[in-house]
Each structure stands twice: as structure tokens, then as C-alpha cells.
Amino acid sequence: MRNVCIVGYGAVGPVHAAALEGIENVRLYAVCDINPQKLEICRTQYGCKVFSDFDEMLLDTSIDAVHICTPHYLHKEMAVKALSAGKAVVLEKPVGINLTEIEELHTISKEQTKLPLCVMMQNRTNACVVKLKERIESRDVGALQGIIANLNWHRDESYYAQDAWRGKWQTEGGGLLINQAVHLVDLMLYFGGPVKNFESEIHRWGVTGIEVEDTASAIVQFENGAKGIFHATNCYVTDEAFQVELRFEKAHFRYADGLLYEILDGDVRVLAKDEKLQIGKSYWGCGHQTVIRNFYEGKDYPGIEDAYGAMKFVFEIYDKKKSGI
Numbered sequence: 001m002r003n004v005c006i007v008g009y010g011a012v013g014p015v016h017a018a019a020l021e022g023i024e025n026v027r028l029y030a031v032c033d034i035n036p037q038k039l040e041i042c043r044t045q046y047g048c049k050v051f052s053d054f055d056e057m058l059l060d061t062s063i064d065a066v067h068i069c070t071p072h073y074l075h076k077e078m079a080v081k082a083l084s085a086g087k088a089v090v091l092e093k094p095v096g097i098n099l100t101e102i103e104e105l106h107t108i109s110k111e112q113t114k115l116p117l118c119v120m121m122q123n124r125t126n127a128c129v130v131k132l133k134e135r136i137e138s139r140d141v142g143a144l145q146g147i148i149a150n151l152n153w154h155r156d157e158s159y160y161a162q163d164a165w166r167g168k169w170q171t172e173g174g175g176l177l178i179n180q181a182v183h184l185v186d187l188m189l190y191f192g193g194p195v196k197n198f199e200s201e202i203h204r205w206g207v208t209g210i211e212v213e214d215t216a217s218a219i220v221q222f223e224n225g226a227k228g229i230f231h232a233t234n235c236y237v238t239d240e241a242f243q244v245e246l247r248f249e250k251a252h253f254r255y256a257d258g259l260l261y262e263i264l265d266g267d268v269r270v271l272a273k274d275e276k277l278q279i280g281k282s283y284w285g286c287g288h289q290t291v292i293r294n295f296y297e298g299k300d301y302p303g304i305e306d307a308y309g310a311m312k313f314v315f316e317i318y319d320k321k322k323s324g325i
């Protein structure tokens with residue numbers, strides 16, 4: 001039996017707990033959180049051990065794996081400590097709040113501890129994304145010409161007021177891009193491949209009282225010659241499903257509303273449909289369970305290398321314009 005400890009039982013911690021259910025020889029053994037109410041909920045619901053101190057939790061030699069679901073500024077330090085204590089790690093996004101943190105963590109996991117480290121970039125496992133990859137690889141679609149990636153969500157002052165770590169460069173590491181839109185950046189790069197160059201802008205247009213951006217756009221030139229148009233904002237009235245449009249020489253796909261469409265001579269055909277989430281927010285996608293199951297069942301799972309492209313892209317945008325937004 002492999003014993004798991006979830007660290008941070010806020011919004012996404014329970015999604016990890018639910019994802020562990022039904023995986024053979026894996027169990028939720030403990031939860032670690034600084035909030036005693038959260039610990040009480042876990043003790044009652046799961047009958048698991050609880051810890052209020054991360055370092056103390058790491059001393060428990062029965063724990064094999066640690067899921068880090070805490071605020072962004074704690075990710076790298078907690079992941080390094082957990083790996084150094086001999087635990088496998090499942091790390092929520094983002095890997096870190098700057099590229100140096102990500103590179104350090106990569107060295108520690110790959111060269112020093114050589115322990116498994118999974119990064120929660122779950123949208124690559126969505127049924128539509130898997131189908132789109134398959135479809136592109138199995139039929140001659142010609143060269144990729146363009147990608148449009150579009151996200152319109154709602155995060156207002158009350159969202160940022162919930163937790164002191166949100167909305168600040170030092171603790172969240174950024175705003176819309178590093179937190180909400182990073183999965184969309186990842187999908188754009190997953191399909192588009194390496195970036196040759198790009199122009200970008202970030203703004204704080206709709207949310208007051210925060211340091212970070214709520215809106216971002218970019219025009220991307222990919223090495224393969226394709227063009228990407230990226231737009232994301234937290235200033236919309238609700239959380240709409242994100243959209244990705246891909247134009248190849250001989251095919252045209254649209255991923256929207258959790259459906260994958262192929263558009264041929266004006267006719268629209270549905271190729272795939274994402275599963276509905278049982279727990280958590282619909283716009284998180286349904287991939288947590290797949291990624292966590294794959295991780296424990298020895299199948300492919302996303303690592304730092306997979307998250308690196310999107311993180312680098314986000315940090316390059318921040319480097320171009322962080323102050324004065």
C-alpha cells in the first residue's frame with residue numbers, strides 16, 4: 001500500500017483526495033494544512049492522520065508520496081523538502097514563481113534525488129486534447145498554419161480578497177497568466193511547438209487592489225512557421241469554456257465548450273467530448289484523476305519538462321512588462 005499525504009486542503013486539495021479513491025494499493029493516509037478546520041473535515045471524512053506542520057509531516061516514514069496543493073510561493077520549497085525526505089511528489093501548477101525555482105527543482109528531482117515528480121498540467125489528458133493529437137498524427141492534415149487560444153473568465157476583488165497570497169507578485173508569482181491561463185498557454189505550445197518569437201502585452205484593466213495582471217495577449221511566431229493569437233482575461237462576467245482553434249493546410253479544428261469539432265467545407269462534426277467533473281470546478285477539466293491514476297499506475301504523467309515551455313513563456317511575458325501595468 002502506498003501512503004499519500006495531501007498538503008493544502010483548500011479548493012483543489014479535495015479534488016486530489018477524490019482522485020485517489022479507487023486506485024489500487026494507494027490510499028489517502030494523511031492531510032497537512034495550517035487551517036485546523038480543514039484538518040477536522042479530513043479527519044471526519046477520511047479518518048486519516050492530520051498534520052499542521054509540513055516539516056513534522058515529512059518525518060513520518062510511512063508517507064510515500066506528497067501532493068502539494070498550497071499557495072504558489074510554497075511550491076518549490078515544499079517540493080524540494082519532500083523529495084529530499086525521500087517522498088515522491090505530485091505538484092500543483094505552477095511549478096514555481098520564477099524560472100530559477102523551476103530549474104533548481106528540476107536539478108534536484110532529476111539529478112540528486114531521482115524521485116518521481118508529477119506536475120499537474122491535467123488538460124493534456126482531456127478527451128478532446130488526446131483525440132486532437134491522435135487525429136493530427138494519424139491523418140495527413142498538412143502543415144500547421146495558425147492557432148487561436150482564447151479564455152474569458154471572471155475573477156473580481158472578492159476572489160482576490162479570499163486569500164492574502166493571491167494577487168501579489170511575491171506570493172502568487174503573477175495573476176491571470178500564471179494561475180488561470182497557464183493551461184491554455186500549455187495547450188497552445190503543445191500543439192504549436194517551439195516558439196520563435198512573440199509580441200505580448202499584459203494589463204490590469206478590470207480588477208482593483210491587486211498588483212498583478214488580469215488580461216494578457218500575445219502574437220506568436222512558431223518555429224514551424226505557424227502563427228498563434230493568444231488572448232486571456234479575468235475581466236469577463238463568468239467563466240466561459242476556453243477555446244482553441246487550429247488551422248492546418250488540409251484540416252480545421254475547434255476545441256470549445258468541452259467538445260472537439262472538425263470543420264470541413266462548412267460542415268461541423270463533433271470528434272470528441274470531455275468528461276464532466278464530479279468534484280471541483282468544470283473549467284479545471286477532468287484530468288486530475290487521469291494524471292494521478294497514471295502517476296501511481298506507472299503510466300506516462302506530466303513532469304517538469306512538460307510544464308517548462310508554458311512557464312518560460314509566462315515568465316518571458318512578465319519580464320517584458322511587469323511594472324507599470
Ligand SMILES: NC(=O)c1ccc[n+]([C@@H]2O[C@H](COP(=O)([O-])OP(=O)(O)OC[C@H]3O[C@@H](n4cnc5c(N)ncnc54)[C@H](O)[C@@H]3O)[C@@H](O)[C@H]2O)c1
Nearest residue numbers: 008009010011012032033034035069070092093094120284
Ligand atoms: N490544476 C488546476 O486546475 C488547479 C485548480 C485550482 C487550483 N490549482 C492550484 O492549486 C494550488 C492551491 O490552490 P487552491 O485554490 O486550492 O488554494 P487555497 O488557498 O484554496 O488552498 C490552499 C490551502 O493550503 C493551505 N496552506 C497554506 N500554507 C500552508 C502550509 N504552510 N502548510 C500546509 N498548508 C498550507 C491553506 O490553509 C489552504 O487550505 C495553487 O497552486 C493553484 O494554482 C490548480
